[in-house]
Amino acid sequence: MKFFASRFKSAWSKRLLILGGLILVYGWALRGLKLDLEMLNQSVPYTIDFISRLLPPxxxxxxxxxxxxxxxxxxxxxxxxxxxxxxxxxxxxxxxxxxxxxxxxxxxxxxxxxxxxxxxxxxxxxxxxxxxxxxxxxxxxxxxxxxxxxxxxxxxxxxxxxxxxxxxxxxxxxxxxxxxxxxxxxxxxxxxxxxxxxxxxxxxxxxxxxxxxxxxxxxxxxxxxxxxxxxxxxxxxxxxxxxxxxxxxxxxxxxxxxxxx
The missing domain is CATH 1.10.3720.10 (MetI-like)
Known part of the structure; x- marks a missing residue:
């Protein structure tokens, strides 16, 4: 039982490390994008205007x-x-x-x-x-x-x-x-x-x-x-x-x- 318990803990430790690594990598990538949510919100009218110009074919x-x-x-x-x-x-x-x-x-x-x-x-x-x-x-x-x-x-x-x-x-x-x-x-x-x-x-x-x-x-x-x-x-x-x-x-x-x- 102790053997299986140690293997179980080891597997979960590896998964947590992988998950933590992924969170760090995606956090780093998101920070590099420098997303401005306010700017995105203000751009919606311009996006709608552009799409309206495409129609009708x-x-x-x-x-x-x-x-x-x-x-x-x-x-x-x-x-x-x-x-x-x-x-x-x-x-x-x-x-x-x-x-x-x-x-x-x-x-x-x-x-x-x-x-x-x-x-x-x-x-x-x-x-x-x-x-x-x-x-x-x-x-x-x-x-x-x-x-x-x-x-x-x-x-x-x-x-x-x-x-x-x-x-x-x-x-x-x-x-x-x-x-x-x-x-x-x-x-x-x-x-x-x-x-x-x-x-x-x-x-x-x-x-x-x-x-x-x-x-x-x-x-x-x-x-x-x-x-x-x-x-x-x-x-x-x-x-x-x-x-x-x-x-x-x-x-x-x-x-x-x-x-x-």
């Missing part, structure tokens, strides 16, 4: 919205595909069950370097290189995708059953053969699910890239906002919302089917 620009949305989907499709293809070798080189530590260090450095660059900065870079329009947005999305898909692919590879890899190594299989026959068949459904999720995410990211002139529906949205044509901007946002909901539903269904493979 101006449906006269629906054709512009649809064309811009098609361009956004095309950008996201190619950007996700480019990023996914480039992520595969980086993920393989980053996995601890496939490569030596010095190779993993370099591959992980590449991942972290790409993730540390905001998508809008990538958009500015490619706009300066290729000019305004969809090509800049597509390339920015492709590089942005690498930082996240490479990490997700890496984690999928590292979760593979080690016995299958070890049996291939014992039989004398090369590194590429281990990846082809021991890794890809196990991670393919999960990897495709991650790619579909990234495609859905990139459609939303593409709208942000429009701020720097990288094409798509975001470019039209920013132009309307800058011109104080808020009703037209609302139409753009509603069209984007409908398509995101549809793609989210379709990708969820596809991911569930892939999980059963």
């Amino acid at each position: 101006d449906w006269s620009v629906i054709d512009v919205a649809v064309n811009a949305l098609v361009e956004t989907i095309q950008m996201s499709l190619w950007g996700t595909t480019i990023g996914a293809l480039l992520s595969i070798p980086i993920a393989l080189l980053s996995a601890h069950n496939l490569t030596p530590s010095w190779v993993r260090w370099i591959a992980n450095l590449v991942q972290n370097a790409v993730r540390s660059v905001p998508s809008i900065v990538l958009g500015l870079f490619f706009v300066s290189a290729t000019g305004l329009g969809a090509p800049a947005g597509t390339l920015a999305l492709g590089i942005y995708t690498i930082g996240y898909l490479a990490k997700l692919y890496q984690e999928a590879i590292e979760s593979v059953d080690p016995s299958s890899i070890e049996s291939l190594r014992v039989s004398g299989a090369s590194w590429l053969q281990i990846a082809q026959y021991g890794i890809f068949p196990q991670v393919l459904p999960l990897g495709l699910g991650y790619t579909l999720y990234m495609f859905e995410y990139n459609i939303r990211s593409a709208s942000v890239l429009g701020v720097v002139g990288a094409g798509g529906i975001g470019f039209e949205l920013v132009n309307y906002i800058r011109g104080f044509e808020y009703n037209k901007a609302t139409t753009m946002m509603l069209v984007l919302l409908v398509v995101v909901i549809m793609i989210d539903g379709v990708s969820n269904q596809l991911r569930r089917r892939l999980e059963t493979l």
Whole structure:
């Protein structure tokens, strides 16, 4: 009984320490935010005024919205595909069950370097290189995708059953053969699910890239906002919302089917 009582007290002590640590961390973060509740209260009328300017939507620009949305989907499709293809070798080189530590260090450095660059900065870079329009947005999305898909692919590879890899190594299989026959068949459904999720995410990211002139529906949205044509901007946002909901539903269904493979 004394043993169980001491274990019980030890477990509760750890939980209290963790809870106390979390309270301190969140308190520190809240203090850093410097929230002014009085200012927030005074800003309510301005917020209501801004929202009222967005309504009702101006449906006269629906054709512009649809064309811009098609361009956004095309950008996201190619950007996700480019990023996914480039992520595969980086993920393989980053996995601890496939490569030596010095190779993993370099591959992980590449991942972290790409993730540390905001998508809008990538958009500015490619706009300066290729000019305004969809090509800049597509390339920015492709590089942005690498930082996240490479990490997700890496984690999928590292979760593979080690016995299958070890049996291939014992039989004398090369590194590429281990990846082809021991890794890809196990991670393919999960990897495709991650790619579909990234495609859905990139459609939303593409709208942000429009701020720097990288094409798509975001470019039209920013132009309307800058011109104080808020009703037209609302139409753009509603069209984007409908398509995101549809793609989210379709990708969820596809991911569930892939999980059963």
